[in-house]
Amino acid sequence: xxRYDEFxxxxxxxxxxxxxxxxxxxxxxxxxxDEFKPLRLMNGLYLQLHSYMLRIAIPYGTLNARQLRxxxxxxxxxxxxxxxxxxxxxxxxxxARLPDVPDMLLELAEVEMHxxxxxxxxxxxxxxxxxxxxxxxxxxxxxxxxxxxxxxxxLHPEFSFLPRKFKIAVSGSSADRAAIMVHDxxxxxxxxKTGEIGYRVFVGGGLGRTPFIGHEVxxxxxxxxxxxxxxxxxxxxxESGRRDNIHKARVKILVHQIGIEEMRRRVENEFAxxxxxxxxxxxxxxxxxxxxxxxxxxxxxxxxxxxxxEAAKRGNRDFANWVKTNVxxxxxxxxxxxxxxxxxxxxxxxxxxxxxxxxxxxxxxxxGQAEIRVTHxxxxxxxxxxxxxxxxxxxxxxxxxxxxxxxxxxxxxxxCPGLDYCDLANARSIPIATAIxxxxxxxxxxxxxxxxxxxxxxxxxxxxxxHVGHIGILGVDRKxxxxxxxxxGGSGAEDASLGEILxxxxxxxxxxxAVENVIDTYKNLRSDSERFLDTYRRVGAQPxxxxxxxx
Amino acid sequence: xxxxxxxIVEDSFTPVADGEHLPDGPVIVSLKRFLAERDRILAxxxxxxxxxxxxxxxxxxxxxxxxxxxxxxxxxxFRDGRAFSAARLLRTRLGYGGEIxxxxxFLLDQIAFFTRVGVDxxxxxxxxxxxxxxxxxxxxxxxxxxxxxxxxTIRDLRARRTAVPPS
Numbered sequence: 001x002x003r004y005d006e007f008x009x010x011x012x013x014x015x016x017x018x019x020x021x022x023x024x025x026x027x028x029x030x031x032x033x034d035e036f037k038p039l040r041l042m043n044g045l046y047l048q049l050h051s052y053m054l055r056i057a058i059p060y061g062t063l064n065a066r067q068l069r070x071x072x073x074x075x076x077x078x079x080x081x082x083x084x085x086x087x088x089x090x091x092x093x094x095x096a097r098l099p100d101v102p103d104m105l106l107e108l109a110e111v112e113m114h115x116x117x118x119x120x121x122x123x124x125x126x127x128x129x130x131x132x133x134x135x136x137x138x139x140x141x142x143x144x145x146x147x148x149x150x151x152x153x154x155l156h157p158e159f160s161f162l163p164r165k166f167k168i169a170v171s172g173s174s175a176d177r178a179a180i181m182v183h184d185x186x187x188x189x190x191x192x193k194t195g196e197i198g199y200r201v202f203v204g205g206g207l208g209r210t211p212f213i214g215h216e217v218x219x220x221x222x223x224x225x226x227x228x229x230x231x232x233x234x235x236x237x238x239e240s241g242r243r244d245n246i247h248k249a250r251v252k253i254l255v256h257q258i259g260i261e262e263m264r265r266r267v268e269n270e271f272a273x274x275x276x277x278x279x280x281x282x283x284x285x286x287x288x289x290x291x292x293x294x295x296x297x298x299x300x301x302x303x304x305x306x307x308x309x310e311a312a313k314r315g316n317r318d319f320a321n322w323v324k325t326n327v328x329x330x331x332x333x334x335x336x337x338x339x340x341x342x343x344x345x346x347x348x349x350x351x352x353x354x355x356x357x358x359x360x361x362x363x364x365x366x367x368g369q370a371e372i373r374v375t376h377x378x379x380x381x382x383x384x385x386x387x388x389x390x391x392x393x394x395x396x397x398x399x400x401x402x403x404x405x406x407x408x409x410x411x412x413x414x415x416c417p418g419l420d421y422c423d424l425a426n427a428r429s430i431p432i433a434t435a436i437x438x439x440x441x442x443x444x445x446x447x448x449x450x451x452x453x454x455x456x457x458x459x460x461x462x463x464x465x466x467h468v469g470h471i472g473i474l475g476v477d478r479k480x481x482x483x484x485x486x487x488x489g490g491s492g493a494e495d496a497s498l499g500e501i502l503x504x505x506x507x508x509x510x511x512x513x514a515v516e517n518v519i520d521t522y523k524n525l526r527s528d529s530e531r532f533l534d535t536y537r538r539v540g541a542q543p544x545x546x547x548x549x550x551x
Numbered sequence: 552x553x554x555x556x557x558x559i560v561e562d563s564f565t566p567v568a569d570g571e572h573l574p575d576g577p578v579i580v581s582l583k584r585f586l587a588e589r590d591r592i593l594a595x596x597x598x599x600x601x602x603x604x605x606x607x608x609x610x611x612x613x614x615x616x617x618x619x620x621x622x623x624x625x626x627x628x629f630r631d632g633r634a635f636s637a638a639r640l641l642r643t644r645l646g647y648g649g650e651i652x653x654x655x656x657f658l659l660d661q662i663a664f665f666t667r668v669g670v671d672x673x674x675x676x677x678x679x680x681x682x683x684x685x686x687x688x689x690x691x692x693x694x695x696x697x698x699x700x701x702x703x704t705i706r707d708l709r710a711r712r713t714a715v716p717p718s
Binding site: 005007008010011014015017018038039042121151152154155156157158159160161162163235238239243273277279280286289 | 608629630631632633635636639643644658660661664667668690691692693694695696697698700705706708709
């Protein structure tokens with residue numbers, strides 16, 4: 001993975017020291033909260049319902065064991081002994097105390113981490129496919145471009161005060177595990193007919209209160225041009241994005257209002273001008289230099305179908321169940337990608353305790369895993385496991401209560417922190433997620449239902465991605481009472497689509513029954529092994545409406 | 552108070568409202584007035600500044616830029632970052648070499664960013680000291696992006712020393 005040199009390291013240390021000075025001024029009363037707010041937001045520090053919340057950047061979701069142990073240490077020493085992994089591959093600590101934050105930043109800087117640009121109207125943490133470097137279908141490791149973009153976007157001189165926040169995601173294959181179609185900019189790495197690798201660029205996707213699927217703005221941007229091209233998109237947005245209304249300020253609204261044709265025209269013009277100066281041309285030597293950090297580990301030459309692995313699956317049904325859902329094909333024979341579910345039934349989706357983080361770091365060391373990945377679906381991934389080690393891995397995960405075999409199933413629910421923590425929320429998300437998971441806890445039932453993605457947001461800002469859930473749930477406030485609407489048919493993957501609201505919402509008790517009714521309706525309608533999403537797309541909303549709202 | 556190169560300087564320009572008589576000496580007029588009365592204003596042959604509101608494009612000044620001594624970028628609120636693009640365009644594509652002055656509501660912590668895109672004069676609030684500006688300009692030593700300030704980028708610095716090979 002990427003390793004800081006003295007320049008990267010100095011920047012994050014200086015930044016931590018700068019914030020120490022700002023916090024001191026705030027605590028001494030020299031800065032009002034109004035004056036302090038933009039400064040703390042530039043360092044990922046939010047003020048929420050009960051406490052400050054610190055959002056730690058995890059670039060493209062990649063952590064080494066040392067970093068994971070440091071996160072465990074920081075959460076234990078300065079917070080309440082746990083953190084919350086988010087849909088943007090970051091980690092949030094929800095109980096931070098302001099005087100501690102400079103020390104927390106310094107601890108992070110020591111392991112090449114920071115909270116830069118995890119809030120504010122700037123380019124946020126660059127996210128990528130969590131299976132990077134391991135997926136069998138990958139064209140190129142998306143972390144190479146992601147790291148180039150991390151450096152390009154860090155304290156960008158022109159684009160640090162955009163109309164609104166700006167999120168970029170990169171996928172290294174045509175299968176989209178990074179939700180690129182619902183980002184401000186989504187980048188798909190692809191290979192042209194002549195074998196050249198380049199970038200397909202989408203713009204104007206996003207969720208929130210006005211969701212849109214991204215539009216193609218560049219069909220094939222050559223590697224060397226990508227910074228000039230992105231700078232062109234950013235400049236068009238910075239100049240023309242709306243600043244009169246915070247709810248209409250994202251680039252998706254600009255694209256929607258002027259149309260993708262006009263957006264393309266403006267970007268092409270700007271791109272041509274920027275290219276003329278040549279300053280932002282990305283030399284092959286720089287790409288090669290960064291790519292070296294992401295060179296694959298030394299894979300052994302193995303045969304697939306390790307005998308002991310196959311025997312373990314036959315001998316242990318629980319293990320076989322876990323393999324069935326949580327293990328994915330690796331590009332190398334004899335290797336596998338293992339997903340560690342953070343969706344233990346009855347627990348908060350995405351939460352991870354300091355003890356669990358330490359335990360996972362020990363597991364990484366034990367199995368020679370240099371990295372662990374955070375997924376936008378709030379799970380963790382060990383990308384380069386030997387098949388022969390999977391049984392031992394599973395036993396150790398079992399001991400940590402982290403071997404829940406539910407990746408992609410109905411209990412693998414995305415949920416935002418909701419009204420339990422967030423001052424923007426209208427309703428609680430976590431209790432809904434845990435109640436649904438408990439209702440569907442039976443594993444045979446989950447497996448029978450197959451891939452089914454439930455995503456829950458506690459307000460229209462959509463941090464829980466409810467628009468792109470196969471079943472989305474949106475919490476709203478109805479005259480002071482929490483109320484939950486159901487959306488069906490969304491997807492955040494390569495077949496991206498936005499869910500449609502089914503009808504009137506349900507109260508806290510009713511929503512779990514309603515979800516169960518939706519799922520029962522699907523079961524009656526599906527043909528063979530048809531996924532929920534495919535059944536919905538085939539039959540439409542009507543049968544579900546009839547079942548839910550029949551008088 | 553007007554600050555250039557982190558020291559306080561005398562401001563020789565007089566801002567003149569639209570419709571008011573232009574006094575002798577260096578003046579600042581709005582873009583609107585400049586475009587309406589361009590020939591007459593330029594014929595004065597005295598140092599001239601034009602003030603752009605946020606959202607007004609510096610491209611409108613293009614043919615006359617060599618005749619301007621000052622372009623004022625006025626921002627209504629620190630969140631409005633359009634002036635960053637305006638300044639950078641003035642310094643790059645439009646080839647403007649005169650003073651770019653920032654007025655309006657901006658933060659101490661934005662001065663370093665604005666300096667990077669070519670703003671070289673700041674009309675700062677009296678509660679900000681030159682010492683604070685000095686500190687703010689030097690808190691972060693290195694930069695990743697090439698920009699119009701010509702600072703050596705981290706990529707250049709890396710190329711100058713033996714690369715640390717990734718492990």
